[in-house]
Amino acid sequence: MNGAQMLLAAPEFWVLAMACVIMLVDLFLSEERRGIIHMLAMLTLVFAGIITLRGDYLTAGVHSVTAFNGGFIRDSMGDVLKVFSFITLGLIYTYAKFYLRNFNMFRADFYTLSLFTLLGVMLLISANSLIMIYLGLELISLSVYALVAFNRESSRGPEAAMKYFVLGSMASGMLLYGMSMIYGATGSLGLVDIAAAIGVLGEHDILLIFGLVFVVVGIAFKFGVVPFHMWIPDVYEGAPVAVTLLISSLPKLAAFAMAFRFLQSGLGDLHMHWQGMLQVMALLSIIVGNLAAIMQTNIKRMLAYSTISHMGFVLLGLLPGTAFGFGASMYYVIVYALMSTAAFGMVIMLSARGIEAEQLEDFKGLNQRNPFYAAIMAIVMFSMAGVPPMVGFFAKWMVIKAAMDAGLLWLAITAVIFAVMGAFYYLRVIKYMYFDEPENEAAIVAPVDFGAALTLNGIMIIGLGIFSGSLIAICINSFATL
Amino acid sequence: MIVQQIIFYAFALVMVLAATMVITVRNPVYAALYLVLTFFSAAAIWMLLEAEFLAIILVVVYVGAVMVLFLFVVMMLDINMVPLKEGFIRNLPVALLVAAAMAVELLMVIWSKSRFGVDLFPVPPPTPAGHSNTQALGELLYTNYLLPFEVAGVVLLVAIIAAIALTLRKRTGIKIQDPARQVRARRDESVRLVKMKSEKPQGG
Numbered sequence: 182m183n184g185a186q187m188l189l190a191a192p193e194f195w196v197l198a199m200a201c202v203i204m205l206v207d208l209f210l211s212e213e214r215r216g217i218i219h220m221l222a223m224l225t226l227v228f229a230g231i232i233t234l235r236g237d238y239l240t241a242g243v244h245s246v247t248a249f250n251g252g253f254i255r256d257s258m259g260d261v262l263k264v265f266s267f268i269t270l271g272l273i274y275t276y277a278k279f280y281l282r283n284f285n286m287f288r289a290d291f292y293t294l295s296l297f298t299l300l301g302v303m304l305l306i307s308a309n310s311l312i313m314i315y316l317g318l319e320l321i322s323l324s325v326y327a328l329v330a331f332n333r334e335s336s337r338g339p340e341a342a343m344k345y346f347v348l349g350s351m352a353s354g355m356l357l358y359g360m361s362m363i364y365g366a367t368g369s370l371g372l373v374d375i376a377a378a379i380g381v382l383g384e385h386d387i388l389l390i391f392g393l394v395f396v397v398v399g400i401a402f403k404f405g406v407v408p409f410h411m412w413i414p415d416v417y418e419g420a421p422v423a424v425t426l427l428i429s430s431l432p433k434l435a436a437f438a439m440a441f442r443f444l445q446s447g448l449g450d451l452h453m454h455w456q457g458m459l460q461v462m463a464l465l466s467i468i469v470g471n472l473a474a475i476m477q478t479n480i481k482r483m484l485a486y487s488t489i490s491h492m493g494f495v496l497l498g499l500l501p502g503t504a505f506g507f508g509a510s511m512y513y514v515i516v517y518a519l520m521s522t523a524a525f526g527m528v529i530m531l532s533a534r535g536i537e538a539e540q541l542e543d544f545k546g547l548n549q550r551n552p553f554y555a556a557i558m559a560i561v562m563f564s565m566a567g568v569p570p571m572v573g574f575f576a577k578w579m580v581i582k583a584a585m586d587a588g589l590l591w592l593a594i595t596a597v598i599f600a601v602m603g604a605f606y607y608l609r610v611i612k613y614m615y616f617d618e619p620e621n622e623a624a625i626v627a628p629v630d631f632g633a634a635l636t637l638n639g640i641m642i643i644g645l646g647i648f649s650g651s652l653i654a655i656c657i658n659s660f661a662t663l
Numbered sequence: 664m665i666v667q668q669i670i671f672y673a674f675a676l677v678m679v680l681a682a683t684m685v686i687t688v689r690n691p692v693y694a695a696l697y698l699v700l701t702f703f704s705a706a707a708i709w710m711l712l713e714a715e716f717l718a719i720i721l722v723v724v725y726v727g728a729v730m731v732l733f734l735f736v737v738m739m740l741d742i743n744m745v746p747l748k749e750g751f752i753r754n755l756p757v758a759l760l761v762a763a764a765m766a767v768e769l770l771m772v773i774w775s776k777s778r779f780g781v782d783l784f785p786v787p788p789p790t791p792a793g794h795s796n797t798q799a800l801g802e803l804l805y806t807n808y809l810l811p812f813e814v815a816g817v818v819l820l821v822a823i824i825a826a827i828a829l830t831l832r833k834r835t836g837i838k839i840q841d842p843a844r845q846v847r848a849r850r851d852e853s854v855r856l857v858k859m860k861s862e863k864p865q866g867g
Contacts (some may be wrong), residue, residue, distance in 0.1 A: 204824070388778065
């Protein structure tokens, strides 16, 4: 291995170095100058984006390059996902700063731990061997466990963190168990070697299928799809909103990459087996997620169940195992990250000093208090419900088309029916905002950068919808080699 | 060969017995000590397999650090074991069922002659004298597995940061020592000589 190969991981090294720098700089900062930390973190993201986009490693005919003995892979799918992780985290930081200041939690630990989460996300996106998949996953999980318990004054935070920790450890154990069986069957840790070994073993090897079941459980837990979804509502509700914002968006991008790399690059020959498992989980998630969300009165829980149904839709795109299907899933997961960030951003904005706006009723009469932000929330809700021309519509349309390509017409029809039922609870928020009288007349004040980020987020949701072609093309082209 | 077999069976027997004691003795301190014995026997068996580095690491890390820490925790927390064991009998049938299922699965895999049959794996040739496992492992860690090795370090760093972030808090109004101020203290800051008239004894 030479230096040029090592430089493929330059974005990861940069983020790691800056996370450590931020941790150290904080030691020398006084309370009132802590804004510098925020600036440094944003700078980290900007430069990480620039380094990633300088992808001069791709020449004609080369679609992916590996480094570190095949354990690390750079390809256009990874680069696109990484750039969107930076954008999402940038939005999250802007929203979170306002929240953390309001709730007296503005500490550098939040930035350090979330940058380590980002590092885990990046490593998992680029993981090309079982060891790297596991380490990336653990890096994300460990940082997130700590972040969930970040508010030490709250009693719900640590409880949610503990629940998440115990269940997450179980899921890691399952994944490791599955990995050990796959290693036992194929004798290698690299995904490329595993794929080659499966070609020799054949697709009906009992040990491989055993391993696959456990691996699918681990992946499903990370996505939070039914029946591995129990932790999502509790953790979303118990964590501070700034952290809910983070865990609802960033790790999902990595989970998609992990599912693609593991199931397609590594275990692609077992497609017929994992397709069946994912079908069941997609169907259950779409049904349970949409039905349970209708009954919620707490907006964080409602968005949690809506996440479960969205992840069911992401799984739909994985079913056919084609470039179009994976492209559709990737597009969906990116779009979902942007929508979820905006939705939780709105929850943060409504949070008055020291009191979280958790109830759906807090949105009552938002239009009279601030028509502009009400319009942005309406855009987000319409997009999540899948109303054209918002970006959510195109994402749903594509994954449903992918399911039909796989010959699963019944699944596609069920998905459409439940998507329509799900529109009810999104529209209820809009009804509260526009047709109800406000219970709280206080004007909404948000800092300039917060408003700008929320506006940008709203524009992305409409803009990526109206001009959806280019991002869809980028996503599908990422899988051109399939 | 026969000597090696005797050693193997002796350590294996001790290990199995000690492992059984770990989960059966009542006192958690005894259980921890039996676990130490289990680790020692496992280390000896590793030594028989010519994996001297792993054997030493098992003793140094697990016996030396992890178990000592574990004993500290057990002694400091003074856990009452009785409530923990409640429901043991009630849950026993389920536990036995799961254990049996896992044992059958393991046996199926191990006894499947096509993949893990003992005859499929010939006895490896003895390593030449002067071969260093430590060096071989080190070379692999810093070449082929450099990235995973570094990332594992980052995972540990995150664990440290998380533990400190969740527990460290600045409390006001408590009395703490400041060694620097203690050293800087001067006599005239704390001792004041006062001239007083000597008192005459009453009624003298």
